Amino acid sequence: MSVAVEAPPAANGASSSSPQYPDQYYYVDQILDRPGPRTDEAFSAGDPVKSFLREQCKILVIGAGGLGCEILANLALMGFKDIHVIDMDTIDISNLNRQFLFRPKDVGQPKATVAAEFIMKRVPGVKVTPYYGKIQDKDDDYYMQFNIVICGLDSVEARRWINATLVNLVDPENPESLKPLIDGGTEGFKGQSRVIFPTISSCYECSLDMLNKPTAFPICTIANTPRLPEHCIEWASVLEWPKVHADKKMDTDDPEHISWLYKVASKRAKEFKIEGVTWQLTQGVVKNIIPAIASTNAIIAASCCNEAFKIATTAAPFLNNYWMLIGTDGVYSYTFEHEKKSDCPVCGGETMDVEVGKGWTIERLIEWLTENQKIQIKKPSLSLGTKPIYFQAPPQLEESTRPNLEKKVHELIPEGGEVTVTASTLPFTLTLRLAFV
Ligand SMILES: [Zn+2]
Structure with missing residues (x-):
């Protein structure tokens, strides 16, 4: 049995003897030219939405590795034309099996630059602006210029940083300051994608305790x-x-x-x-290597780009707000709404209540902070109001506060005292209210 499919029209100017390629955006236009049963009320079919997607929307991709390469290609083919990409790595030969924008000749070159050039060569009309460096090099003004941010990262630290930066960027007086963050992540055959509306929906920090601990065998x-x-x-x-x-x-x-x-x-x-x-x-x-699987990257990147497309065009409701994929035993996927935490140190605004052992020393408290799944802070510095309790840096302050490490917590901090915790790797401070048990 054969199924008749209407052939797409040839691009303008194609003569009858040349191959009949459809217009670059023919298939995308099928979605944008008319409303569907699930389109948003704000959706206005046709030119306005196409013009926003293609002429105005500025999108930032963080990471040009396994996920990033897929994300960049998808966005370019969907019609995003002003794409920026940040990556601090150079291409290694071991990347070539799955980071398909790179070739053997590119080994040693910055990923962001090579990926940008490849996309621009392959998809006419798309501008990709690369930045070879760290996300921390850029300031608020830089992040303010984007409409959407997509992360394809393998680092928890970098995700926490961009998440906190985008939450801090939100100014209730200025709706433009709200930057939707789409985060993709993969680990072997597992992956997830999520949509974060900073300060409105659950943020990356809210779900920190969902991270897997490295497997340890008894x-x-x-x-x-x-x-x-x-x-x-x-x-x-x-x-x-x-x-x-x-x-x-x-x-x-x-x-x-x-x-x-x-x-x-x-x-x-x-x-x-x-x-x-x-x-x-x-x-x-x-x-402790978990192999990177190209097909998992492709699925998660597709989901992230689908969300970016829906947010940019309002062609359909976007994900609310967490989708996970488990491909280890068959294929299983699940969508749920991860809830915002009122005591989230980044978006919650409430002080986090913690119970501390009566006999604990400051050193034990610091150890507990680094091990706690909800906090996961490396090298924390502690203070009580303006009084330093223990500082990791600078060296003089470390030296002068070091004797406190052996002291009991209750000798330095009263019951109900609010301790400020900071770390150089995190762009926010955490406030803990201590109760002794
Ligand atoms: Zn949060």
Whole structure:
């Protein structure tokens, strides 16, 4: 059986003997030229929406790696014409299998620049402005110029930074200051995309406790009842390496060290009839590498760009507000509304109440802050009002506050006292109200 499909009209000027290519935006126009059952009330079909998408909308892509390459290509093909991209990395040969805007000749070049040039060459009429550097190099004025920001990052730190920056940018008097943030992330066969309207919907910081902790295997399983190839590798690296090499530190970048671990783990696996220990897996386990999967990147990037398109055109309601994809056992996906937290240090405005052990020292409190899933702050500095409790930097202040580390928390901070926590990596401060238990 054959299905008749109406051929798209040829682009202007195409003669009957040349191939019949449709206009570049023919298929996108099918969505924009008429309202559908789910279009927003604000949607005005035809030229106004096309003109906004193609002439006015300025979109920023953060990251030009696995997700970023896909995102840039999708946006360009959808009709976004003023695209900016930031990435601080250069191209490595190991990127080429999935970061498809790059070729062997590009190795060593900045990702942002090469990606921008590739897109402009391939999709006529699109302008991509690259910036090779860190997102932290740019100020509020820079971020104010965009209508939408999309992140395709592999760093929690960078996401926290851009999230807090966009939340701080919001001025209730100026609706233009509200920049929708679309965040995509992948980890092996899993991924998620989400839409954040800073100060209005749940922000990145609100969901910090959803991040996976790195997998740790119980030591008794590793030592006595291994079932997985990973258990054998952990046995070799955690138990056997220190036994055999005493003080010599394992270097996970040294191929000879990995080969030694591989040999020892393979022997162990054979004893327990476990299959699957390979050199690559050994390296992956000890370096904590989760393989990047090109198809996961493609799905998540498609979802992010779909949301950008819907926000820019109002052609359909956008995601509210979190979509997750799990491809490890079959394919499962789920959409839910992640709720805003009233005590979110970035968008909540309320002080976070925390319970602290009576006997805790300041050092213990700092350790707890770095381990806490909801806070996850590296190298925090603490103060009570204007009084420094402990500062990580500058060196003189660190030295003068260091004796406080051994003191009990309740000696320095009263019950109900509000402690200000800062860290150089985060563009916000956290206020904790302490209760002793
Ligand atoms: Zn928040």
